[in-house]
Amino acid sequence: MMHRSAFVFRAWSGRPAPRIVLAMAVSGLLLAACQPEPASDTDGAPPPTVWVEPVAAAKSAGLSYSGTIRARSDAPVAFRVGGKLSVREVDIGDRVEAGDVIARLDATDFKAALSAEQAQERAARAEADRTADALERIKTLKQKGHVSQASLDAAQAAADAAAEALKAAGERRLLAENQRAYTELQADVAGVVTAVLAEPGEVVALGQPVVRVAAALGREAEVAVPEAHVAAVSQASASVTLWALPGKIFPARLRELSPQADQAARTFTARFEVEDPQGLARLGMTATVHLNPPGQAAGVAVPLSAVWYRDEAAYVWQAAPGDSRVTPVAVRVLRIEAERAIVEGKLKPGMTVVSMGVHRLDPELEVRVVERAPSDPVLVGALQ
Known part of the structure; x- marks a missing residue:
C-alpha cells in the first residue's frame, strides 16, 4: 500500500501526461465557447453631439x-382758424390715416357767419335777376324808340353791378364755408401722434400747433x-x-x-x-x-473657433439642427475680431456652423447636431 501511494504522488507531482494536457485544453475551449461575448463599447451608444451657432451678417469694419x-416727416398740425378747442379725438401714440379728424373747434360763430353770407348771396342773386330783367325791358323799349340811350346805359350798368355783387357774395359764402370746415382739424397724411400741444377748452390761435404727427413715410x-x-x-x-x-x-x-x-x-x-x-x-x-468703405467686402461673422485649416485653406463645418452629418465649406478669412472671424464664401446669415471641436470631425462621422444658445455654458470640445 505504501509503494502505491508513493507512485501516485510521484505521478501527479511531475510533468503532466500529454493526454491530460489535451483534455484540459479542449475543456477550456468548450467553456469559452459557452460564455457570452462581451458587449462592444460602441454598440448602442448614441452618436456624439456637436454644437452649432448661427452665422451672422458682419458689421462694418469702418466708421x-x-x-x-x-x-422722415414729423410736423405740427394746427387749425387754419382760431377758436375754442371743444374736442380732441387723439392722444399720444394713436395712429391716424389721411382725412381722420384730429380735433374740433366750437363752430357756433362760424355757422352764424356762414348763414349770414348765404343770406347775402341770396339777396345779391335776387338783385341780379331783377336788374337783368329790367335791362331786357329797356332794350325792348329802346328798339321801339320809347327810351333814350342814356336809360339803356344806366340799366346795363345796374345789371353789371348786380352781377358783380352776386359774384362777390358767392366768394364770401365760399370763404365762410371753408372757415366752417376749418373748425375740424384733419390729418394730411397717415402717421402716429407723437405730441399733444393743446387741451379741450383752450382757446387756440390760427396756426397754433395742437398735435404733432410723424408721417408713416x-x-x-x-x-x-x-x-x-x-x-x-x-x-x-x-x-x-x-x-x-x-x-x-x-x-x-x-x-x-x-x-x-x-x-x-x-x-x-x-x-x-x-x-x-x-x-x-x-x-x-x-x-x-x-x-x-467702398470696395470692402462685408462677409459674414462666424465663431473664431469654427474656422479650421487644411493645406493652408480655411474651412468651416456647416450643419443644421437635426442633421446627422457635417459638411465642410471653404471660406476666405477677411479679418479677425475679438471672438469672431469675418469670412466670405458659400455662407449666408442664418445658417449654422460647428463652433467647437472642429478638428475632431469628419464628413463620414454620424453626429447629433444641437444649436447652442447664447445662455448655454461653454463646453470644452464639440463632441460628447
Missing part, C-alpha cells in the same frame, strides 16, 4: 455713429458726423443696427447731409433712410449707423 430713429436714423468724416459718409455704403434688436441689421442709404456744421458741436447732421418693411424700427430707438 460707426450712434443716433436715434426719427420719422419711412424711418430714418439721425446721427452727428464729425467734420473729418463728412467725405467718407458721402461715399460709403451704410447699414443700421438697433440696440433693442441685437443681431438685426437694416440696409440704409444716406438721404440728407446738412450743408452746415452745428456751431456748438462742430458736427454735421446726417439722416439715413432705413429699409424696414416690417416696421421694427420704432421712433426714438437708439440706432447705430455703420459705414462700410
Whole structure:
C-alpha cells in the first residue's frame, strides 16, 4: 500500500501526461465557447453631439455713429382758424390715416357767419335777376324808340353791378364755408401722434400747433458726423443696427447731409433712410449707423473657433439642427475680431456652423447636431 501511494504522488507531482494536457485544453475551449461575448463599447451608444451657432451678417469694419430713429416727416398740425378747442379725438401714440379728424373747434360763430353770407348771396342773386330783367325791358323799349340811350346805359350798368355783387357774395359764402370746415382739424397724411400741444377748452390761435404727427413715410436714423468724416459718409455704403434688436441689421442709404456744421458741436447732421418693411424700427430707438468703405467686402461673422485649416485653406463645418452629418465649406478669412472671424464664401446669415471641436470631425462621422444658445455654458470640445 505504501509503494502505491508513493507512485501516485510521484505521478501527479511531475510533468503532466500529454493526454491530460489535451483534455484540459479542449475543456477550456468548450467553456469559452459557452460564455457570452462581451458587449462592444460602441454598440448602442448614441452618436456624439456637436454644437452649432448661427452665422451672422458682419458689421462694418469702418466708421460707426450712434443716433436715434426719427420719422422722415414729423410736423405740427394746427387749425387754419382760431377758436375754442371743444374736442380732441387723439392722444399720444394713436395712429391716424389721411382725412381722420384730429380735433374740433366750437363752430357756433362760424355757422352764424356762414348763414349770414348765404343770406347775402341770396339777396345779391335776387338783385341780379331783377336788374337783368329790367335791362331786357329797356332794350325792348329802346328798339321801339320809347327810351333814350342814356336809360339803356344806366340799366346795363345796374345789371353789371348786380352781377358783380352776386359774384362777390358767392366768394364770401365760399370763404365762410371753408372757415366752417376749418373748425375740424384733419390729418394730411397717415402717421402716429407723437405730441399733444393743446387741451379741450383752450382757446387756440390760427396756426397754433395742437398735435404733432410723424408721417408713416419711412424711418430714418439721425446721427452727428464729425467734420473729418463728412467725405467718407458721402461715399460709403451704410447699414443700421438697433440696440433693442441685437443681431438685426437694416440696409440704409444716406438721404440728407446738412450743408452746415452745428456751431456748438462742430458736427454735421446726417439722416439715413432705413429699409424696414416690417416696421421694427420704432421712433426714438437708439440706432447705430455703420459705414462700410467702398470696395470692402462685408462677409459674414462666424465663431473664431469654427474656422479650421487644411493645406493652408480655411474651412468651416456647416450643419443644421437635426442633421446627422457635417459638411465642410471653404471660406476666405477677411479679418479677425475679438471672438469672431469675418469670412466670405458659400455662407449666408442664418445658417449654422460647428463652433467647437472642429478638428475632431469628419464628413463620414454620424453626429447629433444641437444649436447652442447664447445662455448655454461653454463646453470644452464639440463632441460628447
